[in-house]
Amino acid sequence: MSFKKGLPVKIPFYLAVAIVLAALPMLIRSNYWVGTLNLAIIYSIAVLGLNIILGLTGQLNIAQAAFWGIGAYTAALLNTRLGWPFWATFLVAPPTAAAFGVILGFPTLKLSGRYLAMATIGFGIIINLILNNWKEFTGGVDGIPGITSPVLGPFRFSTNGSFYYLALACLILAALTQVKIKNSRMGRAFQAIKDNELAAELSGVDTFKYRVVAFALCSAYGGMAGQLFAHRTKYVSAETFFIDMSILFICMLMIGGAGSVAGSIVGACLLTFIPEWLRFLQGPWAMAIFGLAIVVIMIFMPTGLAGLAKSVGSKMAVRLRPESQKEPAELPREASH
């Protein structure tokens, strides 16, 4: 939908959303649930990263948790060993993760997509084992405790409620950046690679370069999410950043809707909250259902919930505003978000 039509309807809607978002911690009085919300936001950022490489560019990365972990450990180490504050680790963690992404991506992206998937598995395991065992540097299995809460000028973000705003700001930044990327030349190159890599290459797109860039962006997002995570939980330990989490990120993306910014966020939030709401769905129950959902979605709804919402939404739009039917025939520009 372009901004040209329906603008008056949209402003109150967005305003309402903004007010709800801003007031959320006050509305949800429980500290624990706000904490869970923060976690969902952090996951959303990581999944947004995954969306770039998998949703937009069509390459499978099964190591997003490793980049998440690299971001988290970078922040943890700089903060606890060198005393760097939040804003400093915020600036350094994503590029560090991206650097690792390039190191992994550069040699493997020269090969076909299958090899990338395998390589990311190997990379993720290696990173996890190093984080877990290099006691001198990473604290080994004991992890790194004592990370400080974010402090920006006169503002302390030490409670879940205050941290929420910080995390939300980062999420909005991440989401808007991605929307911009999607609608840019780079985004179109990604799409071309996803649709048909050979054709893209033949029409002059440097697929290798763009795939490396997509991979680096993905890992940068992961690093950002990791940095937030470290400052929120104030403790990092390698066992969190394991391939199981990478798989969960993939689940979140696929269920929410690969290729969709809103889908990435919705998927992350849903899969964080559902096991919490339905206590009996904790642990194995939730994971078994997610696994099944993936298979079902791949078969019937590959665009996930966002795709479903979009098709339902456009059908509803047709029915609600029949006058739009009378407009001059315009090739529907499916601006996928």
Added chain:
Amino acid sequence: MFDITTLAQFLVTGLAMGSVYALVALSFALLYKAVGILNFAVGESVMVPAFIVVILLSVLRLPFLPAYLIIIGVMVFFGAVFHRTVYHPLRGRPFISVLVSTIGASLFLRNTSLLVFGADPRVSPALFQVQSVNFFGVFVPPQYLLIITTLIILVVFQYWLFEKTLLGKKMQATAQDRDMARLLGIPVDTIILITFIYAAILGGIAGILLAPIFYVTSDMGFMFALKAFASSIAGGLGSIPGAIVGGLFIGVVELFCAAYISATYRDVFAFIILIAVLLLRPQGFFGEKVSEKV
């Protein structure tokens, strides 16, 4: 430290572990060669039969042979269901779709078995009464010998199947060029189904062999799957002999590295080999030259 007995001990243990990796890698490579998919759930096709072995032998106290036959039957069913639900509906789509689907299947199977069988590690009764056979100071648990022997038998069987039987030739033809095979009147979908079933049976055999020497848990398949991937890549993705050699290679090298370099990083070596192969020689030992991106 480097005396011959110790080296021999490491070699035997390494070969035994490697044979297991090879079996799993074989199942994996078969599906890759036949239908071009990466089966992330290959480990679960080992774990599920292992649990069933425990149930049949420990709980229901069936004798070994009927239990094993039942498991083969179960795996036929498993392979067919897997094919029908996870692969068949997605058969036209890019391989990523199927890979993601198998990731979902793996997650589902792992957690469902956790719910059904519980989190306790299970013990399967040992096939052999004696704990270890002593060959000149090298202690070989008989189960290890069984594993290595089974691998050899399977390799010979598979060679016979693919090269000497009509079914095998049809399977090869389907793998090489599906459309051509269809034109030649080969029932491609059925052949693919059979391939899935055969791969599942291989997993079942691995599960049967493993149950007595590992404590069976719902996540045991996962690590085996990862090692199978590493073995396949090392041997050459899509190469059947490569999967076997890759598996044995990783089993042995991993153990030696664990013993002489660092035991805590034991699991890392397989993946270092994986990455190294991808960087230096992506086609592995026996694969065809992987063309650089067009």
Added chain:
Amino acid sequence: MICGRWVYVLWSLSLVFSLFAGSLEAQTKTVVRVGFIAEQTGVASMSGERGIRATKLAERQVNTAGGVNGTPVEVGIYDNNSTTQGTVNAVNKAIEDKVIALSGPGRSTHIQAVSPIIKENAIPALIPGTAVQLTRQGNPWLFRVRPDDSIYGTAMAQFLMRDLKLTKIGIIHDADAFGTGGADIVTETMKKSNLTPVRRERYTVGTKDYTAQLLNIKNAGAEGVVLYTTNSEDAAVIFRQIKELGIKWKIVGCPATTSQVVIDLVKDASEGAYAAVDYFADANSQSKALRDAYFKEYNQEADFLTAYPYDTLVFLVDVMKRAGTTTDRNKIRETILATKGYKGAMGTYSFTPNGDGIHEANLVQIRGGKPQYIRTISVEQQ
């Protein structure tokens, strides 16, 4: 920008749900809530299940006896999924649910991670973790209900050197705080007798094959070996593989090696092995009572995995009775520290100012599938 308004609706709905879910959490009943951090799921769930059963048994017993001066006790089980991250979540949730005190976490690594949270929230936590530094880090809210590693580790090393008269000793330990700390203490104790371990091998918790480690120790000429394993599950594999490799060592293990989990899994592979344990069924009348009650209820042998959750709850109830409060955490804290000579199933509790409660351990040997008592060691506290 975003079509599919429904996506937003979906998202808003999901967030609104948290609102309701959040308000549903608040319950006001007159009970005393204790939070038990347990490995209900994850790699150590077999051990965790025993702890859950034991604490439930204790809950029933104290409530039958009238709770805390009439107020019933309710134990909330908070699952940590056997991971450190899970423990952080579990502890946060328990604190959120306004528990008066925590029983657990059980593992030293996990306790280390949540120590700042416990301190920040000023909530008493009775912990079984034995890594020495846990009570030496200035957290006044941690109370240890088992002997720490300086006692076990020293006892194990001394037993090998003095009783079994061995000089060539190897150590196999896991990379956790517990395993590594324990191995360090053993090494230090040996150093005092001018001995060094012939080989020290480390493994990551959850390893499935120990051939490399075991053969390295064997080739270094070890006659005796110290086993410092956090997980009983790992100890089980180690015992089995030692037997498979035909190695004949005198083995002295930490308490986890004698748990019923191990004995059930390895059958006779741990026969003859020694261990330093805290809980021992025949040690005193409380431990015997626990063994009988646990067996009657669950048809399983009690062991240290069951003893400390049981003891902790019974002890907490006793503390609250003596302190005369079920809400004042500071008073509870003071009362715990003032406890001297309390007799529990794990032994006699006398708390030192830094929070250590038990200062004795038992040496046992596994014979006939059961730990058989050898003697008790006690260490004077500074």
